[in-house]
Amino acid sequence: MIDFTFTExxxxxxxxxxxxxxxxxxxxxxxxxxxxxxxxxxxxxxAGAEMFAVTIPEEYxxxxxxxxxxxxxxxxxxxxxxxxxxxxxxFGLGIEPFIRFGTEEQKRKYLPxxxxxxxxxxxxxxxxxxxxxxxxxxxxxxxxxxxxxxxGRKCFITNAHTADAQVVLAVDEDNPDALTTFVVEKGMNxxxxxxxxxxxxxxxCNTGEIEMKNVSVAAENVIGGEGKGLKVAMAAIGDxxxxxxxxxxLGLQRACLDASVKFSxxxxxxxxxxxxxxxxxxxxxxxxxxxxxxxxxxxRAAAMQDKGERSSNEFAVAKYYxxxxxxxxxxxxxxxxxxxxxMEEFPVTRYLRDSFVLxxxxxxxxxxxxxxxxWALS
Amino acid sequence: MxxxxxxxxxxxxxxxxxxxxxxxxxxxxxxxxxPLVMNSLDSHALEAALQFKRKSGAHITILCMGPPPAGNIxxxxxxxxxxxxxxxxxxxxxxxxxxxxxxxxxxxxxxxGPVDVVFCGMASSDGATEWVGPEIATFLNMPVVTMVRxxxxxxxxxxxxxxxxxxxxxxxxxKLPAVITVTRNLNQPKSLSFSGILKARSKEITxxxxxxxxxxxxxVGLKGSPTHVTEMAHLxxxxxxxxxxxxxxxxxxxxxxILSDAGVV
Numbered sequence: 001m002i003d004f005t006f007t008e009x010x011x012x013x014x015x016x017x018x019x020x021x022x023x024x025x026x027x028x029x030x031x032x033x034x035x036x037x038x039x040x041x042x043x044x045x046x047a048g049a050e051m052f053a054v055t056i057p058e059e060y061x062x063x064x065x066x067x068x069x070x071x072x073x074x075x076x077x078x079x080x081x082x083x084x085x086x087x088x089x090x091f092g093l094g095i096e097p098f099i100r101f102g103t104e105e106q107k108r109k110y111l112p113x114x115x116x117x118x119x120x121x122x123x124x125x126x127x128x129x130x131x132x133x134x135x136x137x138x139x140x141x142x143x144x145x146x147x148x149x150x151x152g153r154k155c156f157i158t159n160a161h162t163a164d165a166q167v168v169l170a171v172d173e174d175n176p177d178a179l180t181t182f183v184v185e186k187g188m189n190x191x192x193x194x195x196x197x198x199x200x201x202x203x204x205c206n207t208g209e210i211e212m213k214n215v216s217v218a219a220e221n222v223i224g225g226e227g228k229g230l231k232v233a234m235a236a237i238g239d240x241x242x243x244x245x246x247x248x249x250l251g252l253q254r255a256c257l258d259a260s261v262k263f264s265x266x267x268x269x270x271x272x273x274x275x276x277x278x279x280x281x282x283x284x285x286x287x288x289x290x291x292x293x294x295x296x297x298x299x300r301a302a303a304m305q306d307k308g309e310r311s312s313n314e315f316a317v318a319k320y321y322x323x324x325x326x327x328x329x330x331x332x333x334x335x336x337x338x339x340x341x342x343m344e345e346f347p348v349t350r351y352l353r354d355s356f357v358l359x360x361x362x363x364x365x366x367x368x369x370x371x372x373x374x375w376a377l378s
Numbered sequence: 379m380x381x382x383x384x385x386x387x388x389x390x391x392x393x394x395x396x397x398x399x400x401x402x403x404x405x406x407x408x409x410x411x412x413p414l415v416m417n418s419l420d421s422h423a424l425e426a427a428l429q430f431k432r433k434s435g436a437h438i439t440i441l442c443m444g445p446p447p448a449g450n451i452x453x454x455x456x457x458x459x460x461x462x463x464x465x466x467x468x469x470x471x472x473x474x475x476x477x478x479x480x481x482x483x484x485x486x487x488x489x490x491g492p493v494d495v496v497f498c499g500m501a502s503s504d505g506a507t508e509w510v511g512p513e514i515a516t517f518l519n520m521p522v523v524t525m526v527r528x529x530x531x532x533x534x535x536x537x538x539x540x541x542x543x544x545x546x547x548x549x550x551x552x553k554l555p556a557v558i559t560v561t562r563n564l565n566q567p568k569s570l571s572f573s574g575i576l577k578a579r580s581k582e583i584t585x586x587x588x589x590x591x592x593x594x595x596x597x598v599g600l601k602g603s604p605t606h607v608t609e610m611a612h613l614x615x616x617x618x619x620x621x622x623x624x625x626x627x628x629x630x631x632x633x634x635x636i637l638s639d640a641g642v643v
Contacts, residue, residue, distance in 0.1 A: 063576060
């Protein structure tokens with residue numbers, strides 16, 4: 001029998017995540033918006049709340065709570081700050097290759113420190129030529145005396161400047177079919193984060209470029225095996241990356257709905273709250289329908305992931321639906337606010353800007369359609 | 379090591395306060411189908427117990443009387459660090475006033491075994507009688523200090539506390555075992571932690587009904603309540619907006635008039 005209810009423990013987890021978001025993250029939002037920074041403070045808060053430990057198995061210092069729990073945390077954080085949720089989701093994306101493909105030695109070396117937040121991880125796949133076609137990767141590696149020498153540039157990397165360990169996808173200089181993922185660490189000679197991006201939304205979420213010039217990486221830093229990089233990158237992005245974006249989108253949808261309900265109950269027009277007008281009611285109904293549908297899609301995919309089932313296609317559907325819905329919800333929320341929707345004192349302006357960043361992250365809606373159509377046609 | 383009992387109450391979530399339905403017969407608030415949360419002052423009582431546990435070790439038992447969904451509140455207390463949970467749940471307990479509630483809680487405390495301190499919030503956000511703590515103390519034949527805002531000294535079984543008293547406070551020395559009701563000035567409750575939630579998995583919640591407590595039916599619930607709520611109604615709070623028109627002088631004149639009528643100036 002299908003059971004659509006969260007467990008008592010998951011409800012408690014949601015309560016804890018909501019309290020955390022309201023009390024520890026919300027106070028940072030004005031600074032993040034104003035300065036486009038503030039990520040160090042927010043990362044400390046996430047670490048203090050054991051957020052990074054959620055998906056890491058207990059034997060490596062984590063909580064082993066799984067991906068439904070991660071989605072709950074993301075939804076609650078994104079409700080307050082999509083920028084923070086985005087950073088958090090990509091730290092999780094960076095951790096995933098270690099959990100799924102790391103050797104025992106790599107797991108013991110990295111995961112406990114990732115769990116405590118002492119060290120941070122990210123994934124670097126996207127290049128100036130694109131991110132959704134990893135086979136077009138131009139960052140190269142060459143095996144020299146048992147070590148690997150990396151050269152290239154990655155862009156639009158979330159947490160580029162904050163991550164201590166980056167899982168970098170590179171192609172064999174001598175074999176364009178061989179893609180491998182390497183753990184590149186802060187402080188390695190020739191490796192540095194460079195340009196910081198200024199995005200239209202998600203201000204305060206670090207996004208930037210990294211550069212590798214003759215970076216020498218030991219064989220023990222190969223993750224998932226030589227020539228298996230595509231599998232590593234795609235598995236992490238397909239399940240955890242897309243799943244993370246679903247969490248960001250659901251949180252944003254809820255924020256839009258909550259703000260719209262509050263405003264429309266308070267704003268008086270023709271002597272009555274505008275929530276009495278059918279034009280407003282229908283917008284709110286559409287937001288609610290999309291939120292409910294998006295949650296069913298997202299949490300179903302996460303539940304499959306927790307069972308160890310392949311869930312990347314289901315996450316593609318959820319990602320498409322929820323991020324598109326979040327953009328629509330943000331537009332409707334701004335519309336409901338009328339003139340106030342243009343004023344930065346009202347959070348809906350931030351929601352609208354943030355919503356535009358949801359689409360391209362972890363694959364655009366058009367790329368999701370490609371994946372979904374392949375799934376349907378196969 | 380101190381044996382502490384913390385009494386917690388599951389109360390309706392404040393955000394739905396204006397949507398609560400009142401039972402037309404019993405004039406009570408049915409709690410079966412509404413979101414319940416821990417009474418805010420009880421979270422300060424729990425935090426007081428947890429501070430003792432962190433400082434010098436203590437065994438904390440949570441005691442809650444309510445419908446089965448109140449078990450979630452007990453689980454939350456276990457996740458916050460309490461060691462054991464007891465849920466007193468029985469349809470016979472429904473409609474209890476402060477007296478019947480205190481009697482049932484006192485019987486459960488006796489059944490649970492030796493106790494050094496019973497912490498309660500000074501009042502509940504729904505009933506707000508402030509009687510349950512003192513009445514528990516009466517039934518257990520223990521001293522009670524209400525509205526405690528600070529635990530000044532805790533030397534063995536002799537404690538000194540500061541308690542709110544009209545516009546000041548009183549400093550009271552008491553001997554354990556005792557009942558203490560607390561105000562929100564006592565401490566700042568800590569938030570739930572994820573690892574705390576996981577630790578709560580291995581902690582059991584015991585459920586006791588009237589028979590387990592061996593209390594006669596006429597001593598619990600509505601039957602055991604000497605006080606009865608004869609009327610209950612929603613408090614209507616209406617705010618009216620008046621936009622002042624006219625010249626600046628006219629607006630000032632009108633504003634002064636409004637403030638004067640309201641007795642403010």
